[in-house]
Amino acid sequence: xxxxxxxxxxxxxxxxxxxxxxxxxxxxxxxxxxxxxxxxxxxxxxxxxxxxxxxxxxxxxxxxxxxxxxxxxxxxxxxxxxxxxxxxxxxxxxxxxxxxxxxxxxxxxxxxxxxxxxxxxxxxxxxxxxxxxxxxxxxxxxxxxxxxxxxxxx
Amino acid sequence: xxxxxxxxxxxxxxxxxxxxxxxxxxxxxxxxxxxxxxxxxxxxxxxxxxxxxxxxxxxxxxxxxxxxxxxxxxxxxxxxxxxxxxxxxxxxxxxxxxxxxxxxxxxxxxxxxxxxxxxxxxxxxxxxxxxxxxxxxxxxxxxxxxxxxxxxxxxxxxxxxxxxxxxxxxxxxxxxxxxxxxxxxxxxxxxxxxxxxxxxxxxxxxxxxxxxxxxxxxxxxxxxxxxxxxxxxxxxxxxxxxxxxxxxxxxxxxxxxxxxxxxxxxxxxxxxxxxxxxxxxxxxxxxxxxxxxxxxxxxxxxxxxxxxxxxxxxxxxxxxxxxxxxxxxxxxxxxxxxxxxxxxxxxxxxxxxxxxxxxxxxxxxxxxxxxxxxxxxxxxxxxxxxxxxxxxxxxxxxxxxxxxxxxxxxxxxxxxxxxxxxxxxxxxxxxxxxxxxxxxxxxxxxxxxxxxxxxxxxxxxxxxxxxxxxxxxxxxxxxxxxxxxxxxxxxxxxxxxxxxxxxxxxxxxxxxxxxxxxxxxxxxxxxxxxxxxxxxxxxxxxxxxxxxxxxxxxxxxxxxxxxxxxxxxxxxxxxxxxxxxxxxxxxxxxxxxxxxxxxxxxxxxxxxxxxxxxxxxxxxxxxxxxxxxxxxxxxxxxxxxxxxxxxxxxxxxxxxxxxxxxxxxxxxxxxxxxxxxxxxxxxxxxxxxxxxxxxxxxxxxxxxxxxxxxxxxxxxxxxxxxxxxxxxxxxxxxxxxxxxxxxxxxxxxxxxxxxxxxxxxxxxxxxxxxxxxxx
Numbered sequence: 002x003x004x005x006x007x008x009x010x011x012x013x014x015x016x017x018x019x020x021x022x023x024x025x026x027x028x029x030x031x032x033x034x035x036x037x038x039x040x041x042x043x044x045x046x047x048x049x050x051x052x053x054x055x056x057x058x059x060x061x062x063x064x065x066x067x068x069x070x071x072x073x074x075x076x077x078x079x080x081x082x083x084x085x086x087x088x089x090x091x092x093x094x095x096x097x098x099x100x101x102x103x104x105x106x107x108x109x110x111x112x113x114x115x116x117x118x119x120x121x122x123x124x125x126x127x128x129x130x131x132x133x134x135x136x137x138x139x140x141x142x143x144x145x146x147x148x149x150x151x152x153x154x155x
Numbered sequence: 156x157x158x159x160x161x162x163x164x165x166x167x168x169x170x171x172x173x174x175x176x177x178x179x180x181x182x183x184x185x186x187x188x189x190x191x192x193x194x195x196x197x198x199x200x201x202x203x204x205x206x207x208x209x210x211x212x213x214x215x216x217x218x219x220x221x222x223x224x225x226x227x228x229x230x231x232x233x234x235x236x237x238x239x240x241x242x243x244x245x246x247x248x249x250x251x252x253x254x255x256x257x258x259x260x261x262x263x264x265x266x267x268x269x270x271x272x273x274x275x276x277x278x279x280x281x282x283x284x285x286x287x288x289x290x291x292x293x294x295x296x297x298x299x300x301x302x303x304x305x306x307x308x309x310x311x312x313x314x315x316x317x318x319x320x321x322x323x324x325x326x327x328x329x330x331x332x333x334x335x336x337x338x339x340x341x342x343x344x345x346x347x348x349x350x351x352x353x354x355x356x357x358x359x360x361x362x363x364x365x366x367x368x369x370x371x372x373x374x375x376x377x378x379x380x381x382x383x384x385x386x387x388x389x390x391x392x393x394x395x396x397x398x399x400x401x402x403x404x405x406x407x408x409x410x411x412x413x414x415x416x417x418x419x420x421x422x423x424x425x426x427x428x429x430x431x432x433x434x435x436x437x438x439x440x441x442x443x444x445x446x447x448x449x450x451x452x453x454x455x456x457x458x459x460x461x462x463x464x465x466x467x468x469x470x471x472x473x474x475x476x477x478x479x480x481x482x483x484x485x486x487x488x489x490x491x492x493x494x495x496x497x498x499x500x501x502x503x504x505x506x507x508x509x510x511x512x513x514x515x516x517x518x519x520x521x522x523x524x525x526x527x528x529x530x531x532x533x534x535x536x537x538x539x540x541x542x543x544x545x546x547x548x549x550x551x552x553x554x555x556x557x558x559x560x561x562x563x564x565x566x567x568x569x570x571x572x573x574x575x576x577x578x579x580x581x582x583x584x585x586x587x588x589x590x591x592x593x594x595x596x597x598x599x600x601x602x603x604x605x606x607x608x609x610x611x612x613x614x615x616x617x618x619x620x621x622x623x624x625x626x627x628x629x630x631x632x633x634x635x636x637x638x639x640x641x642x643x644x645x646x647x648x649x650x651x652x653x654x655x656x657x658x659x660x661x662x663x664x665x666x667x668x669x670x671x672x673x674x675x676x677x678x679x680x681x682x683x684x685x686x687x688x689x690x691x692x693x694x695x696x697x698x699x700x701x702x703x704x705x706x707x708x709x710x711x712x713x714x715x716x717x718x719x720x721x722x723x724x725x726x727x728x729x730x731x732x733x734x735x736x737x738x739x740x741x742x743x744x745x746x747x748x749x750x751x752x753x754x755x756x757x758x759x760x761x762x763x764x765x766x767x768x769x770x771x772x773x774x775x776x777x778x779x780x781x782x783x784x785x786x787x788x789x790x791x792x793x794x795x796x797x798x799x800x801x802x803x804x805x806x807x808x809x810x811x812x813x814x815x816x817x818x819x820x821x822x823x824x825x826x827x828x829x830x831x832x833x834x835x836x837x838x839x840x841x842x843x844x845x846x847x848x849x850x851x852x853x854x855x856x857x858x859x860x861x862x863x864x865x866x867x868x869x870x871x872x873x874x875x876x877x878x879x880x881x882x883x884x885x886x887x888x889x890x891x892x893x894x895x896x897x898x899x900x901x902x903x904x905x906x907x908x909x910x911x912x913x914x915x916x917x918x919x920x921x922x923x924x925x926x927x928x929x930x
Contacts (some may be wrong), residue, residue: 036179102178140829143822
């Protein structure tokens with residue numbers, strides 16, 4: 002039985018019709034074509050689907066779309082203001098932190114929220130902050146460097 | 156060594172800009188108008204015959220457009236592996252798209268295409284399958300016993316393949332030995348864990364032609380396998396090159412069930428059909444085969460090998476798939492060819508069981524072998540008092556030696572000793588202390604593991620495709636397009652191949668762009684596997700660039716009224732050597748592409764027939780050799796003797812690379828390979844229910860892979876450069892050894908820390924505590 006809800010996605014108010022079992026991840030990809038948010042597992046195990054919900058990083062595969070009435074969602078597509086890359090995105094490119102890229106957006110979203118309340122974090126803090134995001138290509142090394150660079154504002 | 160300006164630089168990846176913003180190019184994003192969604196019904200039994208299927212209720216469900224049953228598919232057995240022709244003699248053709256005989260829990264038995272995934276899932280529940288359960292076997296010992304259920308007619312005692320290699324006189328070798336060591340080493344089933352699931356969209360047009368999008372590591376192999384399985388000529392199948400895919404690591408090197416099933420459903424419905432596997436389905440689709448290795452080794456008092464015997468038993472599961480080749484690579488590069496010894500015998504057995512099928516995975520059998528060999532060497536050194544580095548060097552191959560297996564090739568560059576010595580220095584190897592001298596709850600140890608001899612591609616192997624091609628087209632703006640069938644799964648081929656082309660053409664890396672391609676428009680390229688792309692595809696790209704360059708110089712020669720032999724490219728210009736005369740590459744290409752009267756800033760300029768024509772360079776060739784890189788890893792661990800937990804503190808990796816094309820990308824391979832090798836060593840294990848064969852670790856919550864927290868804080872890469880004369884700008888390969896050497900290094904470091912030798916991966920805390928006598 003579909004339900005009609007209103008929510009904000011990347012700064013835009015939108016009306017959405019959702020099934021009870023639909024996840025935020027499914028809605029973003031299927032109904033909005035926002036393919037930057039990705040499915041790696043669908044069981045809250047990998048973090049590829051990370052978005053911000055009311056400013057907090059969450060696994061979108063674990064959020065029921067029907068719970069989103071009046072809430073604010075930000076995806077990777079909402080990170081780029083005025084066409085300019087976010088410092089995190091630039092750092093990921095410049096530090097060689099992107100290989101296949103499938104986990105990248107989820108990690109950037111996690112890191113973005115983390116850096117919003119933690120300025121100039123050290124390596125340990127960063128590693129723990131992204132412990133909920135799996136990567137199989139990079140070994141995380143350059144990802145941690147990129148987040149450190151973006152976090153120190155350099 | 157030739158001086159290079161683009162090759163050797165850590166050029167930023169052009170695809171990274173798009174990937175940090177979302178990444179539109181992943182195959183998982185492909186949608187086509189009218190597309191249907193399909194799901195597979197999978198067997199709940201490990202061994203059964205299908206007595207009846209009734210899909211009539213499923214067909215009636217609104218939204219269901221087609222159902223596929225075993226009776227609907229061509230009964231044509233095939234081998235799904237991409238890098239060989241389907242009927243290759245080295246492989247075993249024992250799979251059907253859908254079969255009435257089930258041989259593993261999770262094997263697909265039917266499929267439904269519907270207007271939504273949800274409807275397709277509902278429809279599966281309406282398909283009634285009557286199974287006659289049969290006795291099942293889940294381990295190789297039981298499977299090989301007389302009286303065990305026979306899983307394939309052609310395989311007596313369920314032995315799918317039984318290669319044996321014998322060199323010299325083993326008996327004499329053991330007779331000569333002063334010491335003999337024996338041991339059995341076991342490795343587990345592990346998963347590649349590519350983050351982008353296996354997914355495909357197949358569209359069958361009115362003429363029966365298929366267009367295929369898939370997250371796969373090989374375009375042409377997919378075309379060939381799909382055409383074979385569906386009884387079509389190759390030219391009726393077109394595979395579109397994905398701009399990039401979300402990881403592969405060897406787990407996307409075979410035709411899954413999904414592509415042929417999607418093709419048949421598309422043919423039935425006249426609409427494109429998409430199938431995306433769930434993570435659970437991915438976990439049961441493709442794995443690293445578990446191998447049990449028995450080693451018996453004879454040593455002289457001076458530490459040299461007199462005899463080496465090994466017997467390896469590989470569990471390939473329900474179908475041979477990659478298992479027929481993994482056993483060979485394992486036997487050769489994981490065991491026999493690692494060190495010099497005149498008297499060696501190796502026996503391999505690939506055994507059918509009712510476990511899940513295996514796939515390719517980085518290293519392809521060599522991690523299982525190197526774990527055994529390097530662990531035993533460590534035992535030998537510890538027992539007899541040899542230094543682990545000097546012992547290995549005593550038995551190592553030498554630069555200039557004939558290749559120990561591939562006929563007609565030499566080890567033209569071989570820097571194993573440099574890898575050992577430089578790595579040892581970087582980790583302060585001489586500061587190591589013995590396990591007995593250590594005290595306290597937390598104990599540290601340093602260990603080393605090697606892959607002394609690896610490959611750069613597949614030249615020299617029978618049956619395996621090994622040729623590449625490229626097309627380079629120059630643009631009037633002075634840039635170049637590179638069209639090539641290599642799939643980039645994250646290892647950076649897009650970038651490194653463009654660097655090679657740019658170096659040859661005198662351009663910057665960002666002036667060469669990797670373009671669209673499909674199997675109808677570019678030459679064949681073998682898969683992204685076997686550490687081959689830099690060396691093999693790189694050679695082809697360099698040749699195509701040289702071909703384009705020659706034509707460019709010929710046009711420029713006319714423009715400058717000189718000979719092409721007097722010209723060279725450099726920094727975006729064509730220079731007349733030894734003079735100040737030059738033209739920009741853009742000017743030359745513009746001249747070639749212009750009409751007979753060219754409009755220039757200075758007014759109309761007549762040109763000649765000889766200067767006209769798009770500047771294109773083409774190549775299609777096999778690489779000339781198969782040079783051997785060499786790899787060593789040193790690892791320091793800290794073991795908690797109360798909990799058995801292992802923390803990896805640091806790793807130093809040294810690799811004999813030839814020429815480094817892109818240092819940052821190479822480091823990325825080492826760091827990523829360490830994550831995989833470390834997971835394999837300490838925590839990864841696909842497990843099954845002992846009675847039903849159901850996978851128990853089908854998601855990331857139960858199957859643990861290292862996160863950023865578990866990784867060592869320091870991973871250092873030492874790249875030993877030399878000039879491999881047959882490689883593009885002197886390069887050899889890199890990517891697989893990074894994943895092979897961590898496990899033995901970690902196992903040996905653990906022994907050095909606490910004196911516990913674990914011969915079965917993964918090395919869990921329980922095993923360490925048991926070794927300490929605490930469990």
